[in-house]
Amino acid sequence: MHSAKSDVPDHKDSTAYPENPKFLNALPPQSELVRVDLKTAAVTKRFKGVGTKSHAIVAWRGSLLVLDSEAGGLLRVNPHNGSHTTLWKV
16 A cells, blocks of 8 residues: 555644545555544544545535546545545546
């Protein structure tokens, strides 16, 4: 498993999602969304199957928007339980 590039903006004023979300991409190419405590570097949550080859995490209205590159879609992810819905797909 390797860490994928992630375009995570610095949301210093975000109280809904204070930790830094990152993606881990494994083979097969299902992505895992991982919450990391920046003070301790501890993984605080791990959500498997959040798209395939996903990237570009953006906090939006209490959710996370994620590009699901392999499926050509945009996902809305619940940052508390990892559930997600497809908002748009090619």
